[in-house]
Amino acid sequence: MDCTNARTWLAFRKPGELPADELAALTAHLTACAACAAAVAGADAFDAAVGRAMTAVPVPTGLRDRLLKQAAARARTTALRKLGQAAGIAATVLVALGIVYGVFVTLRPTFHVDDLTVREDAVRDDPERAVRDWLLAANLPTDLPLDLDFRNHVFHGTERVQDRDVPVVMFQIHRPGQRPDVAKLYLVRRAQFNLGQLKDSQSSFFSGKVVRPSESQPGVVYVVLYTTESLTPFQNPPRPQL
Amino acid sequence: MGLAGHGIRTLIDAHYEALFRYAYRLSGSASDAEDLTQEAFGKAITRLDQLREPDRAKAWLFRILRNAYLHRVRDEKRHKTVPLDAVGDVPQGVPDPAGVDVDPAKLQAALDDLDETFRTPLVLFYFEGFSYRDIAEQMDLPIGTVMSRLARAKVYLRTRLASSTDPAPAGD
Numbered sequence: 001m002d003c004t005n006a007r008t009w010l011a012f013r014k015p016g017e018l019p020a021d022e023l024a025a026l027t028a029h030l031t032a033c034a035a036c037a038a039a040v041a042g043a044d045a046f047d048a049a050v051g052r053a054m055t056a057v058p059v060p061t062g063l064r065d066r067l068l069k070q071a072a073a074r075a076r077t078t079a080l081r082k083l084g085q086a087a088g089i090a091a092t093v094l095v096a097l098g099i100v101y102g103v104f105v106t107l108r109p110t111f112h113v114d115d116l117t118v119r120e121d122a123v124r125d126d127p128e129r130a131v132r133d134w135l136l137a138a139n140l141p142t143d144l145p146l147d148l149d150f151r152n153h154v155f156h157g158t159e160r161v162q163d164r165d166v167p168v169v170m171f172q173i174h175r176p177g178q179r180p181d182v183a184k185l186y187l188v189r190r191a192q193f194n195l196g197q198l199k200d201s202q203s204s205f206f207s208g209k210v211v212r213p214s215e216s217q218p219g220v221v222y223v224v225l226y227t228t229e230s231l232t233p234f235q236n237p238p239r240p241q242l
Numbered sequence: 243m244g245l246a247g248h249g250i251r252t253l254i255d256a257h258y259e260a261l262f263r264y265a266y267r268l269s270g271s272a273s274d275a276e277d278l279t280q281e282a283f284g285k286a287i288t289r290l291d292q293l294r295e296p297d298r299a300k301a302w303l304f305r306i307l308r309n310a311y312l313h314r315v316r317d318e319k320r321h322k323t324v325p326l327d328a329v330g331d332v333p334q335g336v337p338d339p340a341g342v343d344v345d346p347a348k349l350q351a352a353l354d355d356l357d358e359t360f361r362t363p364l365v366l367f368y369f370e371g372f373s374y375r376d377i378a379e380q381m382d383l384p385i386g387t388v389m390s391r392l393a394r395a396k397v398y399l400r401t402r403l404a405s406s407t408d409p410a411p412a413g414d
Contacts, residue, residue, distance in 0.1 A: 012389045012392075012393055046400065047368070049343055049344040050344050050349065050368055050399065050403075051368045051370075052343075052344070053343075053344035053345065053346040053349045054263075054267060054346075054349065054365065054368035054369065055263055055368070055369065055370075056346045057262070057263040057266045057267065057275075057346070059258075059259045059262050059263070060262075060272065060276060063258060063262060063276060063279070064254065064255070064258055066276075066280070067254045067258055067279065067280060067283055068251060068254060070280055070283070070284065071250045071251065071254060071283060071284075071287055074284055074287045074288070075250070075287060078287065078288060
Protein backbone atom coordinates (compact mmCIF):
# COMPACT_ATOMS: atom_id res chain seq x y z
CA MET A 1 0.00 0.00 0.00
CA ASP A 2 1.39 3.43 -0.90
CA CYS A 3 0.77 6.73 0.84
CA THR A 4 -2.02 7.82 -1.54
CA ASN A 5 -3.97 4.61 -0.95
CA ALA A 6 -3.30 4.77 2.77
CA ARG A 7 -4.65 8.34 2.99
CA THR A 8 -7.73 7.31 1.02
CA TRP A 9 -8.43 4.40 3.37
CA LEU A 10 -7.87 6.66 6.35
CA ALA A 11 -10.55 9.00 5.02
CA PHE A 12 -13.11 6.20 5.11
CA ARG A 13 -11.85 4.57 8.27
CA LYS A 14 -14.24 3.92 11.11
CA PRO A 15 -13.05 1.68 13.96
CA GLY A 16 -14.09 -1.89 13.40
CA GLU A 17 -15.44 -1.32 9.89
CA LEU A 18 -12.33 -1.56 7.69
CA PRO A 19 -12.05 -4.91 5.86
CA ALA A 20 -9.50 -7.19 7.57
CA ASP A 21 -7.10 -7.39 4.61
CA GLU A 22 -7.15 -3.63 4.07
CA LEU A 23 -6.64 -3.05 7.78
CA ALA A 24 -3.59 -5.34 7.73
CA ALA A 25 -2.12 -3.55 4.70
CA LEU A 26 -2.80 -0.16 6.28
CA THR A 27 -1.23 -1.19 9.57
CA ALA A 28 1.85 -2.48 7.76
CA HIS A 29 2.16 0.81 5.84
CA LEU A 30 1.75 2.90 8.99
CA THR A 31 4.53 0.95 10.69
CA ALA A 32 6.85 1.83 7.85
CA CYS A 33 5.67 5.38 7.02
CA ALA A 34 6.16 8.03 9.68
CA ALA A 35 4.30 10.69 7.69
CA CYS A 36 1.14 8.58 7.37
CA ALA A 37 1.42 7.45 10.99
CA ALA A 38 1.49 11.10 12.02
CA ALA A 39 -1.53 11.76 9.79
CA VAL A 40 -3.40 8.93 11.53
CA ALA A 41 -2.52 10.29 14.94
CA GLY A 42 -3.74 13.70 13.84
CA ALA A 43 -6.95 12.26 12.39
CA ASP A 44 -7.60 10.24 15.54
CA ALA A 45 -7.09 13.29 17.71
CA PHE A 46 -9.37 15.30 15.45
CA ASP A 47 -12.09 12.65 15.50
CA ALA A 48 -11.86 12.32 19.26
CA ALA A 49 -12.06 16.08 19.72
CA VAL A 50 -15.02 16.46 17.35
CA GLY A 51 -16.73 13.48 18.96
CA ARG A 52 -16.41 15.09 22.39
CA ALA A 53 -17.66 18.42 21.10
CA MET A 54 -20.48 16.80 19.14
CA THR A 55 -21.99 15.22 22.25
CA ALA A 56 -21.22 18.17 24.51
CA VAL A 57 -24.76 19.47 24.42
CA PRO A 58 -26.29 20.35 27.76
CA VAL A 59 -29.68 18.69 28.16
CA PRO A 60 -32.28 21.10 29.54
CA THR A 61 -33.30 20.58 33.14
CA GLY A 62 -36.72 19.01 33.47
CA LEU A 63 -36.82 17.73 29.88
CA ARG A 64 -37.32 14.15 31.04
CA ASP A 65 -40.29 15.13 33.23
CA ARG A 66 -41.83 17.15 30.42
CA LEU A 67 -41.44 14.22 28.03
CA LEU A 68 -42.99 11.80 30.52
CA LYS A 69 -45.89 14.18 31.14
CA GLN A 70 -46.44 14.58 27.41
CA ALA A 71 -46.25 10.79 26.94
CA ALA A 72 -48.86 10.22 29.66
CA ALA A 73 -51.17 12.80 28.08
CA ARG A 74 -50.73 11.27 24.64
CA ALA A 75 -51.32 7.77 26.00
CA ARG A 76 -54.60 8.99 27.53
CA THR A 77 -55.60 10.68 24.29
CA THR A 78 -54.70 7.57 22.30
CA ALA A 79 -56.68 5.36 24.70
CA LEU A 80 -59.70 7.67 24.48
CA ARG A 81 -59.45 7.76 20.68
CA LYS A 82 -59.29 3.95 20.55
CA LEU A 83 -62.27 3.78 22.92
CA GLY A 84 -64.14 6.18 20.65
CA GLN A 85 -63.25 4.10 17.61
CA ALA A 86 -64.40 0.92 19.36
CA ALA A 87 -67.66 2.61 20.37
CA GLY A 88 -68.12 3.78 16.78
CA ILE A 89 -67.54 0.29 15.44
CA ALA A 90 -69.94 -1.17 18.03
CA ALA A 91 -72.59 1.40 17.07
CA THR A 92 -72.12 0.61 13.38
CA VAL A 93 -72.45 -3.12 14.07
CA LEU A 94 -75.60 -2.53 16.12
CA VAL A 95 -77.14 -0.40 13.36
CA ALA A 96 -76.22 -3.06 10.77
CA LEU A 97 -77.72 -5.80 12.94
CA GLY A 98 -80.85 -3.68 13.39
CA ILE A 99 -81.14 -3.25 9.63
CA VAL A 100 -80.65 -6.98 9.06
CA TYR A 101 -83.25 -7.78 11.73
CA GLY A 102 -85.65 -5.25 10.23
CA VAL A 103 -85.23 -6.76 6.77
CA PHE A 104 -85.69 -10.24 8.24
CA VAL A 105 -88.86 -9.22 10.07
CA THR A 106 -90.22 -7.51 6.98
CA LEU A 107 -89.43 -10.31 4.55
CA ARG A 108 -90.47 -13.37 6.57
CA PRO A 109 -93.71 -14.82 5.25
CA THR A 110 -97.08 -14.63 6.99
CA PHE A 111 -98.37 -17.94 8.32
CA HIS A 112 -101.76 -18.56 6.64
CA VAL A 113 -103.90 -21.01 8.62
CA ASP A 114 -106.55 -21.08 5.88
CA ASP A 115 -103.95 -22.26 3.34
CA LEU A 116 -102.96 -25.00 5.75
CA THR A 117 -106.51 -26.21 6.28
CA VAL A 118 -107.14 -26.33 2.54
CA ARG A 119 -103.96 -28.32 2.02
CA GLU A 120 -104.73 -30.76 4.82
CA ASP A 121 -108.27 -31.11 3.45
CA ALA A 122 -106.79 -32.26 0.15
CA VAL A 123 -104.53 -34.77 1.93
CA ARG A 124 -107.37 -36.13 3.99
CA ASP A 125 -109.67 -36.31 0.98
CA ASP A 126 -107.23 -38.28 -1.17
CA PRO A 127 -103.99 -39.09 0.64
CA GLU A 128 -102.70 -41.39 -2.10
CA ARG A 129 -102.96 -38.62 -4.66
CA ALA A 130 -101.41 -36.09 -2.25
CA VAL A 131 -98.43 -38.41 -1.73
CA ARG A 132 -98.10 -39.01 -5.46
CA ASP A 133 -98.12 -35.26 -6.16
CA TRP A 134 -95.54 -34.71 -3.43
CA LEU A 135 -93.26 -37.46 -4.82
CA LEU A 136 -93.60 -35.99 -8.29
CA ALA A 137 -92.67 -32.54 -7.04
CA ALA A 138 -89.65 -34.02 -5.25
CA ASN A 139 -88.55 -35.78 -8.42
CA LEU A 140 -89.03 -39.20 -6.80
CA PRO A 141 -90.67 -42.30 -8.33
CA THR A 142 -94.43 -42.16 -7.76
CA ASP A 143 -94.94 -45.94 -7.87
CA LEU A 144 -94.30 -47.20 -4.35
CA PRO A 145 -93.07 -50.80 -4.04
CA LEU A 146 -95.84 -51.93 -1.69
CA ASP A 147 -99.60 -51.78 -2.16
CA LEU A 148 -100.18 -49.68 0.96
CA ASP A 149 -103.61 -48.81 2.32
CA PHE A 150 -103.71 -45.02 2.31
CA ARG A 151 -106.66 -44.91 4.67
CA ASN A 152 -104.00 -45.36 7.38
CA HIS A 153 -101.83 -42.52 6.05
CA VAL A 154 -100.99 -39.92 8.71
CA PHE A 155 -97.98 -38.02 7.38
CA HIS A 156 -95.65 -37.51 4.46
CA GLY A 157 -92.64 -35.19 4.37
CA THR A 158 -88.99 -35.35 5.32
CA GLU A 159 -87.22 -36.57 8.44
CA ARG A 160 -83.65 -35.71 9.54
CA VAL A 161 -81.58 -38.90 9.31
CA GLN A 162 -77.83 -38.71 9.74
CA ASP A 163 -77.92 -34.98 9.04
CA ARG A 164 -79.80 -35.42 5.79
CA ASP A 165 -83.46 -34.83 4.91
CA VAL A 166 -84.96 -38.18 3.95
CA PRO A 167 -88.48 -38.37 2.40
CA VAL A 168 -90.83 -40.54 4.44
CA VAL A 169 -94.48 -41.62 4.29
CA MET A 170 -96.05 -42.67 7.60
CA PHE A 171 -99.03 -44.89 8.38
CA GLN A 172 -100.79 -45.70 11.64
CA ILE A 173 -103.32 -48.32 12.71
CA HIS A 174 -105.18 -47.69 15.95
CA ARG A 175 -106.02 -50.60 18.26
CA PRO A 176 -108.33 -50.09 21.24
CA GLY A 177 -106.44 -49.81 24.54
CA GLN A 178 -103.02 -50.08 22.91
CA ARG A 179 -100.47 -47.78 21.34
CA PRO A 180 -101.05 -47.49 17.59
CA ASP A 181 -99.02 -49.61 15.19
CA VAL A 182 -96.77 -47.66 12.88
CA ALA A 183 -95.23 -48.17 9.46
CA LYS A 184 -92.78 -45.66 7.98
CA LEU A 185 -91.64 -45.91 4.38
CA TYR A 186 -88.34 -44.09 3.77
CA LEU A 187 -87.23 -43.23 0.25
CA VAL A 188 -83.42 -43.35 0.52
CA ARG A 189 -81.57 -41.70 -2.36
CA ARG A 190 -78.31 -43.21 -3.56
CA ALA A 191 -77.07 -39.64 -4.07
CA GLN A 192 -77.34 -39.03 -0.32
CA PHE A 193 -76.15 -42.31 1.21
CA ASN A 194 -73.83 -45.21 0.52
CA LEU A 195 -76.34 -48.08 0.18
CA GLY A 196 -73.89 -50.89 -0.46
CA GLN A 197 -74.22 -52.46 3.03
CA LEU A 198 -77.97 -51.90 3.44
CA LYS A 199 -79.73 -54.85 5.09
CA ASP A 200 -82.81 -55.77 7.16
CA SER A 201 -82.78 -55.08 10.90
CA GLN A 202 -84.77 -55.80 14.09
CA SER A 203 -85.08 -53.96 17.44
CA SER A 204 -87.45 -54.15 20.41
CA PHE A 205 -90.46 -52.60 18.72
CA PHE A 206 -89.52 -52.06 15.10
CA SER A 207 -88.58 -54.25 12.23
CA GLY A 208 -86.61 -52.74 9.37
CA LYS A 209 -87.01 -54.13 5.88
CA VAL A 210 -85.06 -53.10 2.79
CA VAL A 211 -87.10 -53.11 -0.39
CA ARG A 212 -84.99 -52.75 -3.51
CA PRO A 213 -86.99 -51.29 -6.35
CA SER A 214 -87.12 -52.35 -9.95
CA GLU A 215 -84.35 -51.41 -12.37
CA SER A 216 -86.50 -48.52 -13.60
CA GLN A 217 -85.91 -46.78 -10.26
CA PRO A 218 -82.15 -47.09 -9.80
CA GLY A 219 -81.74 -43.93 -7.75
CA VAL A 220 -83.86 -44.92 -4.73
CA VAL A 221 -84.00 -47.78 -2.21
CA TYR A 222 -87.00 -48.12 0.13
CA VAL A 223 -86.66 -48.90 3.81
CA VAL A 224 -89.81 -49.79 5.75
CA LEU A 225 -89.93 -49.61 9.54
CA TYR A 226 -92.98 -51.19 11.15
CA THR A 227 -94.21 -52.35 14.56
CA THR A 228 -96.49 -55.19 13.44
CA GLU A 229 -95.55 -58.84 12.89
CA SER A 230 -95.65 -58.26 9.16
CA LEU A 231 -96.55 -55.47 6.73
CA THR A 232 -99.84 -57.12 5.84
CA PRO A 233 -102.03 -54.95 8.14
CA PHE A 234 -100.75 -51.84 6.29
CA GLN A 235 -101.36 -53.21 2.83
CA ASN A 236 -104.55 -53.33 0.81
CA PRO A 237 -106.25 -56.73 0.94
CA PRO A 238 -105.56 -58.85 -2.11
CA ARG A 239 -107.94 -58.00 -4.91
CA PRO A 240 -110.18 -60.93 -5.86
CA GLN A 241 -109.21 -62.62 -9.12
CA LEU A 242 -111.90 -62.15 -11.72
CA MET B 243 -49.92 4.10 32.16
CA GLY B 244 -50.28 0.43 31.19
CA LEU B 245 -47.88 -1.69 29.14
CA ALA B 246 -47.52 0.85 26.32
CA GLY B 247 -46.94 3.58 28.89
CA HIS B 248 -44.25 1.51 30.55
CA GLY B 249 -42.61 0.93 27.15
CA ILE B 250 -42.46 4.61 26.25
CA ARG B 251 -41.16 5.49 29.73
CA THR B 252 -38.31 3.02 29.20
CA LEU B 253 -37.60 4.53 25.79
CA ILE B 254 -37.59 8.04 27.19
CA ASP B 255 -35.26 7.14 30.04
CA ALA B 256 -32.86 5.31 27.75
CA HIS B 257 -32.71 7.70 24.81
CA TYR B 258 -34.02 11.19 25.53
CA GLU B 259 -30.60 12.70 26.13
CA ALA B 260 -29.04 11.28 22.95
CA LEU B 261 -32.12 12.25 21.00
CA PHE B 262 -32.03 15.82 22.29
CA ARG B 263 -28.32 16.14 21.43
CA TYR B 264 -28.94 14.79 17.94
CA ALA B 265 -31.86 17.19 17.49
CA TYR B 266 -29.70 20.07 18.68
CA ARG B 267 -26.91 19.25 16.26
CA LEU B 268 -29.41 19.00 13.42
CA SER B 269 -31.36 22.14 14.20
CA GLY B 270 -28.76 24.28 15.94
CA SER B 271 -31.32 25.52 18.46
CA ALA B 272 -32.12 24.28 21.96
CA SER B 273 -35.82 25.17 21.69
CA ASP B 274 -36.13 23.50 18.27
CA ALA B 275 -34.27 20.49 19.65
CA GLU B 276 -36.72 20.18 22.56
CA ASP B 277 -39.70 20.51 20.21
CA LEU B 278 -38.23 17.87 17.90
CA THR B 279 -37.52 15.51 20.82
CA GLN B 280 -41.10 15.88 22.05
CA GLU B 281 -42.45 15.38 18.54
CA ALA B 282 -40.30 12.28 18.04
CA PHE B 283 -41.49 10.65 21.26
CA GLY B 284 -45.06 11.72 20.49
CA LYS B 285 -44.90 9.93 17.16
CA ALA B 286 -43.14 6.96 18.76
CA ILE B 287 -46.07 6.52 21.18
CA THR B 288 -48.55 6.16 18.34
CA ARG B 289 -46.26 3.78 16.42
CA LEU B 290 -44.93 1.73 19.33
CA ASP B 291 -46.41 -1.44 17.84
CA GLN B 292 -44.16 -0.95 14.78
CA LEU B 293 -41.01 -1.35 16.91
CA ARG B 294 -40.39 -5.06 16.29
CA GLU B 295 -36.79 -5.15 17.54
CA PRO B 296 -36.34 -3.35 20.88
CA ASP B 297 -32.56 -3.45 20.34
CA ARG B 298 -33.05 -1.11 17.38
CA ALA B 299 -35.05 1.42 19.39
CA LYS B 300 -32.32 4.06 19.29
CA ALA B 301 -31.95 3.93 15.50
CA TRP B 302 -35.77 3.89 15.18
CA LEU B 303 -36.15 6.99 17.33
CA PHE B 304 -33.31 8.81 15.53
CA ARG B 305 -35.01 8.09 12.23
CA ILE B 306 -38.35 9.40 13.47
CA LEU B 307 -36.64 12.54 14.73
CA ARG B 308 -34.78 13.13 11.47
CA ASN B 309 -38.01 12.77 9.49
CA ALA B 310 -39.69 15.27 11.81
CA TYR B 311 -36.76 17.63 11.30
CA LEU B 312 -36.89 17.27 7.52
CA HIS B 313 -40.64 18.01 7.54
CA ARG B 314 -39.98 21.10 9.57
CA VAL B 315 -37.17 22.28 7.32
CA ARG B 316 -39.31 21.71 4.24
CA ASP B 317 -42.22 23.57 5.79
CA GLU B 318 -40.04 26.50 6.79
CA LYS B 319 -38.08 26.39 3.50
CA ARG B 320 -34.87 26.70 5.46
CA HIS B 321 -31.94 25.63 3.36
CA LYS B 322 -28.51 26.56 4.49
CA THR B 323 -25.78 25.14 2.38
CA VAL B 324 -22.12 25.45 1.78
CA PRO B 325 -21.02 24.32 -1.70
CA LEU B 326 -19.17 21.09 -0.94
CA ASP B 327 -17.93 20.97 -4.51
CA ALA B 328 -15.43 23.53 -3.36
CA VAL B 329 -14.08 21.09 -0.79
CA GLY B 330 -13.03 18.22 -3.02
CA ASP B 331 -13.77 14.52 -2.98
CA VAL B 332 -11.07 12.94 -0.86
CA PRO B 333 -9.00 14.64 1.80
CA GLN B 334 -5.38 15.06 0.87
CA GLY B 335 -3.13 17.06 3.10
CA VAL B 336 -5.86 18.99 4.87
CA PRO B 337 -4.40 20.39 8.06
CA ASP B 338 -5.92 19.34 11.38
CA PRO B 339 -7.21 22.17 13.54
CA ALA B 340 -4.68 23.49 15.95
CA GLY B 341 -4.75 21.67 19.25
CA VAL B 342 -7.06 18.78 20.08
CA ASP B 343 -10.02 20.63 21.55
CA VAL B 344 -12.94 21.69 19.41
CA ASP B 345 -15.21 24.50 20.51
CA PRO B 346 -18.78 23.06 20.53
CA ALA B 347 -20.21 26.43 19.45
CA LYS B 348 -17.80 26.67 16.53
CA LEU B 349 -18.66 23.09 15.62
CA GLN B 350 -22.35 23.97 15.63
CA ALA B 351 -21.73 27.02 13.45
CA ALA B 352 -19.93 24.78 10.95
CA LEU B 353 -22.76 22.21 11.05
CA ASP B 354 -25.42 24.91 10.61
CA ASP B 355 -23.82 25.94 7.33
CA LEU B 356 -23.68 22.38 6.05
CA ASP B 357 -26.41 20.88 3.90
CA GLU B 358 -28.52 18.34 5.79
CA THR B 359 -27.51 15.56 3.44
CA PHE B 360 -23.93 15.98 4.71
CA ARG B 361 -24.73 17.17 8.23
CA THR B 362 -26.78 14.12 9.23
CA PRO B 363 -24.13 11.49 8.40
CA LEU B 364 -21.50 13.63 10.08
CA VAL B 365 -23.49 13.98 13.29
CA LEU B 366 -24.41 10.29 13.34
CA PHE B 367 -20.75 9.37 12.66
CA TYR B 368 -19.63 11.14 15.80
CA PHE B 369 -22.47 9.80 17.91
CA GLU B 370 -21.44 6.52 19.46
CA GLY B 371 -22.86 3.30 18.18
CA PHE B 372 -23.74 4.29 14.61
CA SER B 373 -21.99 2.24 11.96
CA TYR B 374 -21.83 3.13 8.28
CA ARG B 375 -24.64 0.62 7.79
CA ASP B 376 -26.75 2.29 10.50
CA ILE B 377 -26.24 5.67 8.89
CA ALA B 378 -27.08 4.26 5.47
CA GLU B 379 -30.33 2.80 6.87
CA GLN B 380 -31.19 6.06 8.61
CA MET B 381 -30.84 7.97 5.36
CA ASP B 382 -32.05 5.30 2.89
CA LEU B 383 -28.76 5.60 1.02
CA PRO B 384 -26.21 3.11 -0.31
CA ILE B 385 -23.35 2.62 2.12
CA GLY B 386 -20.83 3.88 -0.47
CA THR B 387 -22.71 7.17 -0.78
CA VAL B 388 -22.65 7.56 2.98
CA MET B 389 -18.89 6.94 3.11
CA SER B 390 -18.28 9.41 0.32
CA ARG B 391 -20.44 12.10 1.92
CA LEU B 392 -18.78 11.54 5.27
CA ALA B 393 -15.30 11.86 3.84
CA ARG B 394 -16.22 15.13 2.15
CA ALA B 395 -18.05 16.46 5.18
CA LYS B 396 -15.07 15.69 7.40
CA VAL B 397 -12.78 17.59 5.06
CA TYR B 398 -15.18 20.51 5.22
CA LEU B 399 -15.27 20.30 8.99
CA ARG B 400 -11.48 20.20 9.28
CA THR B 401 -11.18 23.17 7.00
CA ARG B 402 -13.78 25.16 8.93
CA LEU B 403 -12.41 24.30 12.32
CA ALA B 404 -8.82 24.87 11.27
CA SER B 405 -9.53 28.28 9.73
CA SER B 406 -9.47 31.30 11.94
CA THR B 407 -12.41 32.92 10.14
CA ASP B 408 -15.54 31.16 8.94
CA PRO B 409 -16.43 31.33 5.27
CA ALA B 410 -19.67 33.05 4.40
CA PRO B 411 -22.60 30.64 3.69
CA ALA B 412 -23.42 30.21 0.04
CA GLY B 413 -27.11 30.85 0.33
CA ASP B 414 -30.16 30.89 2.58
